[in-house]
Amino acid sequence: MTWSAIRSHGLSYLIVGPFAIVLAFPFYWMVTTALKTNGDLYNLANVPFKFTTTKGDPEGHSPTLRHISFIFHxxxxxxxxxxxxxxxxxxxxxxxxxxxxxxxxxxxxxxxxxxxxxxxxxxxxxxxxxxxxxxxxxxxxxxxxxxxxxxxxxxxxxxxxxxxxxxxxxxxxxxxxxxxxxxxxxxxxxxxxxxxxxxxxxxxxxxxxxxxxxxxxxxxxxxxxxxxxxxxxxxxxxxxxxxxxxxxxxxxxxxxxxxxxxxxxxxxxxxxxxxxxxxxxxxxxxx
Amino acid sequence: MLIGPAVLFIVLLVGVPLGLAVYLSLTNATAGSLTGHWVGFHNFVDVWNTPNFRTALKNTIVFTLASQALVVVGAAILAHALLRPFRGRWFLRFLIVLPWAAPVALSTIGFLWIFDSQFSVLNWTLVHDLLPGGGHFYLYKPVNWLLGGIDHLPFVHAGKVDPLNPPQWLGQETLAKLSIILVQAWRILPFATVIFLAGLSSIPAEVEDAARMDGATGLRKFWHVTLPLQLPIAVVALLFGIVFTATDMTVVYVLTNGGPFNSTQVLTTWAYQTGIVSSSLGEGAAVSLYLLPVLAVIAILMLRFARKVEVS
Missing domain, CATH: 1.10.3720.10 (MetI-like)
Incomplete structure (x- = not known):
């Protein structure tokens, strides 16, 4: 993309971007949540935006697919x-x-x-x-x-x-x-x-x-x-x-x-x- | 002849139940029976005199107007920005239509988690140091500064965010109402944007050209050319938004179930509570029928504007 194209489209991105972030945030948050182990999700000391694996977590490594497979099985x-x-x-x-x-x-x-x-x-x-x-x-x-x-x-x-x-x-x-x-x-x-x-x-x-x-x-x-x-x-x-x-x-x-x-x-x-x-x-x- | 089956079906499944709703509201029918003794307007009077009904009526109006005000402003800005093609528009538009495509009952559960009393991501972001390496940037500080500013306005008691005791979004009356308004605005905004977009793109290129020739630019063009041409369809979008919000039961049912202490009940949830949960079919029908005058006014307005669009 050329510099002039970026500039002329800049305003569109500047307006649409924040709206897209606010509107789609709950879905981003759903993805993050769905992949966490219980030990990770319910530990208030963890940064919620990251996956943190604790030693000895009975569910093993975070992120994990086990909660997604749970709903299917x-x-x-x-x-x-x-x-x-x-x-x-x-x-x-x-x-x-x-x-x-x-x-x-x-x-x-x-x-x-x-x-x-x-x-x-x-x-x-x-x-x-x-x-x-x-x-x-x-x-x-x-x-x-x-x-x-x-x-x-x-x-x-x-x-x-x-x-x-x-x-x-x-x-x-x-x-x-x-x-x-x-x-x-x-x-x-x-x-x-x-x-x-x-x-x-x-x-x-x-x-x-x-x-x-x-x-x-x-x-x-x-x-x-x-x-x-x-x-x-x-x-x-x-x-x-x-x-x-x-x-x-x-x-x-x-x-x-x-x-x-x-x-x-x-x-x-x-x-x-x-x-x-x-x-x-x-x-x-x-x- | 071609219309017949559709009309018949609609009369049977909308007209008849609607009539039945009116009939039920005039009887003291309870769950398990379709009939009851005729009680006239007794139910309507009884229902009107309960405090919870008054709250529900007031909430329905406030939630609807407040969320739709947000929607109209947001959709107008967003539709203008989305009108011209740019790289990545398909993807951004995909993100923007997500709230509309998602089943309401399920996406509201997403908000239930975002507003959680213990693990709310909003609260985490408000009270934790957001700069890596101990930069000491706390979001609640500027927020409190803003809230302090709002507090000087008349009739507002904004309060402050206490970092040790962060806000209970769904457990405190004012915040719960605010949350419902935000979720309603969030889910209607994509729909309104799409309709606004339709209105904008239906303005013929010749009109735009003529306006430019006459030297109309920026705000002047918007005020004299775009706005009048777009107004009718914008009003249609608004009326749809009002109907969708005022008649919706899902958001309140899932988010607060009317609580805390029935402070966020709306007409639809209160009708469900009275008619199904408490089994007073007649009273429940009366509660939901209070929606009808509002809908009738909206229908009349819609017809007005439909005709106006046709003329122009």
Whole structure:
């Protein structure tokens, strides 16, 4: 890098750098914590930013991987990961089935009706789970879905569908109408045109919706904690805080490792699809 | 026809429970039953008269406004700095979106550890000599000097950091509230930055050029050109932030669980406490329904701004 480039970019680094440090610090701290032995972590004489091995530490050398391997072998962590992926994947499918046609139709509906239905759907996204979990928990028990992952599969689309319809509406609006007209001229029906022409070009947008739908499911805490009571049926967001904290005993290293793994994976996905997300988000009701 | 299934699903899973919530709030239903005796607005009055509810209501408002004020200022600065490409932007952006991507319940546990009563890394940094080889640089000294300055302002009693008895972040009322505000701001900031970024990059290049031709630079350009064009989408980001914070239960539940002595309860945790833990379904529903007017106002504001963006 040349000196002038450094100077012209200097201001960006000067501003972005401190923000990045503050925002990412908890994750740096999680990595450091996850690798320490108990003897190292709970010794107030040690510098917390360094790894210090004490002679005769029953856990041996610090840093160590034993607390990370603990969550994989001694807890239901893998099960929670599986449960989360299972619920997330099913919800993604349900969401796409419902939201793709709706998003497309709303993007093409001109006039006030389309506009108000679109906005109406979006507004339901503002009704929070914290308001709905009480009545829904009664409904779930009436349906006999208590303590089953299917209860989450049923309930999560209530917040993923509105959000996805809105994003998809934004993406579909950016696709020129002539494209499907041309396809229909060639003898396609509207549905085949949709399936063969429109959906394939919207693939990046659809993938974005998949990612955000999935992460909304991973994030849910309220429904998962009210509907699920058996440890092996839990999802990540609830399993980690309820099972790795036993009364007053916190398995800090394992807790940190359990948090890091899904966070970093999701952040990589987010960052890769960020520009697409921005496009859909601002294109939704605001264009 | 294409919209039908989606609308039906939403009505069934949002509309019906919402109606049920309203119905429950008007009865004396308890856990285990879906029905109860009609009690009218009794629950709303009862709930309103408990001190814990008042605290929860006040906290919800204070936490939301304070954290979103931090978010708006931070996001505005950060979005401007991230707009132009520079080397390493992908990586820095990755670090910045981390708090947004991480599941809230789990990242809040990270803060539980950072604010730990005995092993808090913040406290360690405050009270230990940070210069190697006995340089005698203690962070709590400049911090106390700053706090001493703040103490002269009206209505503020900042206190001091005592190196022998470092702050109990989650055990003391004011600090616990501050911690919650900081965590909420931390987790919403990336989202707001991304939306601000979208607003900034949607300003057409011609407008920028025209402004430059007219000799508008720096602050003047920002005030007369960038700000008015960006305002609507910034407001949308703010409204989202308000909704996310006001309706969130996770951060308070994990961080303080409403404590110490119910001083950090918010509406959502108090609804959970009353409705699920204490099994008074009707009262719990009433508590959470107090959120509805706030959300209605926000919805109206959003629609206003949505229309404004369309016009411009």
């Amino acid at each position: 001694q807890t239901h962590y893998v099960r929670w990961l599986e449960n989360t992926v299972f619920v997330g994947a099913l919800v993604v499918v349900i969401t796409l089935v419902l939201a793709l046609p709706a998003g497309y139709a709303l993007a093409r509906l001109s006039g006030r009706l389309g506009q108000s239905v679109g906005v109406g759907i979006f507004l339901t996204y503002l009704v929070p789970p914290t308001l709905l979990f009480l009545p829904l928990s009664r409904v779930i028990s009436k349906l006999g879905l208590e303590d089953r992952l299917w209860s989450l599969v049923l309930v999560y689309p209530s917040f993923t569908v509105p959000f996805s319809v809105w994003l998809l509406m934004g993406f579909f609006r950016t696709i020129p109408l002539e494209l499907e007209d041309a396809a229909m001229m060639d003898g396609c029906s509207r549905l085949t045109a949709l399936w063969r022409v429109i959906f394939p070009i919207s693939l990046p947008g659809i993938l974005t919706v998949v990612i955000f739908t999935f992460s909304l499911c991973v994030n849910d805490f309220v429904y998962a904690i009210s509907f699920i009571s058996t440890s092996s049926n839990r999802t990540l967001s609830v399993g980690v805080p309820t099972d790795l904290i036993r009364g007053d005993v916190f398995f800090w290293q394992s807790l940190m490792a359990a948090t890091l793994i899904p966070s970093i994976l999701l952040a990589l996905l987010y960052n890769s699809f960020l520009n697409r997300f921005i496009e859909g988000f601002t294109g939704g009701a605001f264009r």
